[in-house]
Amino acid sequence: MAHRSVIPFGPQHPVLPEPLHLDLVLEDDRVIEAIPQIGFVHRGLEKLTEKRDMHQFGYIAERICGICAVGHSYGYASACERMLDIEVPGRVQYIRTILHELSRIHSHLLWLGLLADAFGFEALFYRSWTLREQILKIFESTCGGRVILSINEIGGLKHDIEDSELAGIVQTLDAMRPDYEALVHTFLNDDSCGERLHGVGVISKKDALEFSMVGPFGRASSVVYDVRMFGDGAYADLAAFEPIVATDGDCYARCQVRCAEVTQAMDIIKELAGKIPHDGIGGRTKLTPADGARGEVVIEQPRGEAYYYVRGNGTKNLDRFRVRTPTSQNLAGLTHALQGVLLANVPMIILTIDPCISCTER
């Protein structure tokens, strides 16, 4: 008869960069049930709208997370602009999109490094993060910060990024491509990687839809859903956009999707930088939302669909700010993916949903 036990996993664990706790119910070394627990770093940022006005809160929104910082400020500013009925110039939309896609590249490279580290391939970890460093240098040279860029504001941008700088970004990305392709080749074709990823944590398309999974986690299970395909903002001007989808639904498929999304992001940046309009960068506007005015947007963060909602109350402060991050949406899928797997594979599966607990806890 199988021996049943409960193992507490996290919040401190070598594979977890952020605190997530799981109660793993095991039969021998197979997981029967996984119950997630978060709340260790909950900061109550949504409540801070009471103390910070709409412009000040942009800085806080950007600090929800250190990896998706650009996306959070982009989403927050877009939601406020929708609430205030402000239309930003095309150049603003292009620059926001370019920075957002750069953020996707750096996030995916960070994740690839963590994945390599999790299965003990230190050289691959090192190479992934070396490439990521080039994106951080682009951020530093164009915006002055490596993580927190503080370029977005409600109504536009704080400063422009010159065409020459955009050309430099494209040049850097083009120069990165050969190294990146070699890196991807190792991730997808090396036996030591494949053995840890193939057939692990499989989620079918039906289950992925049932659990409303988002981002690469969902797309690796054949869910054709990427907010960018709706063509909002600068994405509308792309010649073509197709979500990257894999069919196997396992850890390998999730790795495949993220690897391909980096190349896709490079292509998007190159295309947008080539046809960026010159119609100004907008600017700070007077903030007078009507009482009860609402604005909401969904954007595709590196980890998947993120939702931003703001509600005005006639004052300079917001009545409510709400951000729903991809990880909180994927928690149900994670618990499902863990059912029936071996205990040894749990870290790999947790890692392949790319959990961002800082975002989730807000």
Next chain:
Amino acid sequence: MQKAIYTTVGIDGLLPHVQALKGVGARFVQMHAERNVDDGSYRLVYTFINVRAAQENIAQDGSYAIGNLVVEGIDQYQEIPSISSYYPAVFPFENEVHDLFGLAITDMQIDFKGFFYQVSTAEPMSVITPEVKAAREKAMKVRAAAEAKARKAAAEKAAATAGAGEGAAGVGDTAGAAAQPASAAGSDAQHDEAAAKAALKAAEMEAKLAAMDPEKAAKVRAALAVKAARDKQKKEA
């Protein structure tokens, strides 16, 4: 282009609506709670996207909708049915609403029973601080004052127009073109002038009241109503 559609439903109508959305293949996006500062009630917002319908709409007119179900006027401790039997991904949000707002969600598939977040203050998001209340009242006063000012400007404009009409009537009489008696025209003009003055006085009083503390304003209004009733009685007597 994203559009947002808000559909208000009652607590009883929530599950049938969610079931219908599930039936047409809508994706669950999120749910959150809000507290109404004015009356202290709660509001729940459930968000969905129907991807297939969105793609069809984008092909037609380039726009797509984010659908929201809004449950208004919820009292704390009023039971709200969980939608986790239709959308299991809702469990973190329902537990969050319970822990941060103190709302009672029933039949959650994964229920942390108040231990989802480790909060130092019970139901922190339901707290309406005095600062928030004061800011809200101040904004309402400013808005009321602005409206009263606009009304006053409109009344002044109406008075000016009435004055100009009186002048025009006088010119007409002098020319002898109209058969209307001069005394009647003068009486009408006096009546208009008195009405305009009364409107102006009322607008000024309204502006003063808007700038006052709401409690004091209510007392003044009550006193004015008593005085008006007394004057009317005297006039009738």
